[in-house]
Amino acid sequence: MLMELLYQSASSRPDEVALVYRDERVTHAELVDRVERLAAGLAAEGIGPGDAVALLLPNDPTFVTSYYAISALGAIVVPVNPAFKQDELEFYFRQCAVRAVISDDRSAGVCERIVAAWDEPAQVIPTSAAHGQALTLDMLMATDPARLDRRSPDEPLVYMFSSGSTGRPKRVARTHGQLRGESDYYDWMGIGPEDKIFCTIPLFHTYGMGCCMVAATRTGATHVMLEDPNPFLLRRQRALELIETEGVTIYPGVPFNFRLMAEAPASADLSSVRLAFSAGTALPRPFFDAFLDKFGVPVRQLYGCTEAGTLTANLDEDPVATFESVGKPVDGVEVLIEDDEGQLVPPGTVGEIAVKSPGLTSGYSDMPDLNKQAFRDGFFLSGDLGQLDEDGRLTITGRKKLLIEVGGYKVDPIEVEDVVVAHPQVVEAVVVGVGTKVQGEEQIKAVVVPSDELDERELIGFCQQRLANFKVPQVVEFREEIPKSPLGKILRKYLI
Amino acid sequence: MSVSADIEQFILSELTQGRGITEIDPSENLLSKGIVDSHGVMELVGFLEERYGISVGDEDLSPENFESVASIEGFVERKRNGQT
Numbered sequence: 001m002l003m004e005l006l007y008q009s010a011s012s013r014p015d016e017v018a019l020v021y022r023d024e025r026v027t028h029a030e031l032v033d034r035v036e037r038l039a040a041g042l043a044a045e046g047i048g049p050g051d052a053v054a055l056l057l058p059n060d061p062t063f064v065t066s067y068y069a070i071s072a073l074g075a076i077v078v079p080v081n082p083a084f085k086q087d088e089l090e091f092y093f094r095q096c097a098v099r100a101v102i103s104d105d106r107s108a109g110v111c112e113r114i115v116a117a118w119d120e121p122a123q124v125i126p127t128s129a130a131h132g133q134a135l136t137l138d139m140l141m142a143t144d145p146a147r148l149d150r151r152s153p154d155e156p157l158v159y160m161f162s163s164g165s166t167g168r169p170k171r172v173a174r175t176h177g178q179l180r181g182e183s184d185y186y187d188w189m190g191i192g193p194e195d196k197i198f199c200t201i202p203l204f205h206t207y208g209m210g211c212c213m214v215a216a217t218r219t220g221a222t223h224v225m226l227e228d229p230n231p232f233l234l235r236r237q238r239a240l241e242l243i244e245t246e247g248v249t250i251y252p253g254v255p256f257n258f259r260l261m262a263e264a265p266a267s268a269d270l271s272s273v274r275l276a277f278s279a280g281t282a283l284p285r286p287f288f289d290a291f292l293d294k295f296g297v298p299v300r301q302l303y304g305c306t307e308a309g310t311l312t313a314n315l316d317e318d319p320v321a322t323f324e325s326v327g328k329p330v331d332g333v334e335v336l337i338e339d340d341e342g343q344l345v346p347p348g349t350v351g352e353i354a355v356k357s358p359g360l361t362s363g364y365s366d367m368p369d370l371n372k373q374a375f376r377d378g379f380f381l382s383g384d385l386g387q388l389d390e391d392g393r394l395t396i397t398g399r400k401k402l403l404i405e406v407g408g409y410k411v412d413p414i415e416v417e418d419v420v421v422a423h424p425q426v427v428e429a430v431v432v433g434v435g436t437k438v439q440g441e442e443q444i445k446a447v448v449v450p451s452d453e454l455d456e457r458e459l460i461g462f463c464q465q466r467l468a469n470f471k472v473p474q475v476v477e478f479r480e481e482i483p484k485s486p487l488g489k490i491l492r493k494y495l496i
Numbered sequence: 497m498s499v500s501a502d503i504e505q506f507i508l509s510e511l512t513q514g515r516g517i518t519e520i521d522p523s524e525n526l527l528s529k530g531i532v533d534s535h536g537v538m539e540l541v542g543f544l545e546e547r548y549g550i551s552v553g554d555e556d557l558s559p560e561n562f563e564s565v566a567s568i569e570g571f572v573e574r575k576r577n578g579q580t
Binding site: 083106228230231232233234235236237256260264265266407441464468469470 | 517527528529530531532533534535536537538553554555557558559562
């Protein structure tokens, strides 16, 4: 269904720019041509409806092309963080039963090692033949283009993974209809073909996928991608230049990046930016003030989740007075605040945020028991805490779930614990977040009860092999026992 | 200790604590592998300025100068020689 939007843009404004990346400008017509060619190439390799295809790519036109080619075939996109280690990649690949992996050159080798051990190996398709692979994305792109059929709204389009309160991340399937539903929010926000959306956030994440890529597709706006956006400190000057030279009008970002831009010695004319959004974590007031003082642009908070995409946005006429709020629900979204018994609470009272939206998933894949707890009467119990004011503006006050915020990522301590306790010399372990000197940032600390003498570096190396770098504990504390309540509940507050 | 070894030692002891990294090849890409993030760059800049008496301006904060230990070494040498 998103493909129809690409066709509309290619028909109505074929020569206008859809994507900007480095010196490359891809028009709407060119983007459709690329998508059709790659889809035809993938189809020739046997990729079809229901097949899961992982994307291990940075933010670039190839990601966008691949995403739409895969989904237009009725196959399912599985965007994966390229920073993941082999064990994590294997988890995601197996969870989704991927049929193929489209990978950048850097990750192709590890992908091949993973799938080689499978009974039915998946196909690894690198972007180029850097390692002498027989089949590359470039080759598939040489296929003759073919018009793509409309997909059914109920067909799954993408598998994402959501952090949870227990165990490994949970698979979230969202359909063509749900992504199309989310895409309408951006049109409702007033984003249009004359807009230019600046992307510095990963497209493999729901925020980047929705607020940048899908938003551009739905509205016909130009999607301007910052190349190699991490670490952002080394790219902030380039980011400022791009915003100014391209005349960016919409900038979805994260708090830390807004802070870095405000602290940059050089300035830039950001007067073209009419909507700057911040999401992912709370926007500290000093960051908001610094960015506003320097550039005259108020950063508005936005709220969403992996399960539903964007949910609320602060489009208030007075973004300064309302800066703490993530805004009102976007068109079609309902937000309720409930107490622990599931009863609605009055405005001004904190409770759990429950949401219902056209973009909301039907549930976590293959987890019926969890779905009974997390979904009720069409609403999703987010695990976030917040309150509504008298005018319906939402403010996030905390999290019901235990997640550690590390460098912009939300790390599930249970996932890290599972890895730590898998070490043969670990009897018990608890993972907590501990504060650092940087506001809003935490470190991961593992409190471990060893069976006998255990070297910290060996334990860290064990984790390093199995977890992405940002999930590896930075602090290890050995104890003889973990503090618990009389009922056996772990007393995490004594471990921080 | 060479500049290269000095830089490697700083990164290992200050920026990759608890991550099981015991050595870094001079040509290894620190950025794409997530070995050094924005916070790490800030700390690295502080170290370079103090250790080598150079001034790192915002215009110097580029992937080309911080991509690898070898890149950083080259950057430091150019700074010390007044070439940048």
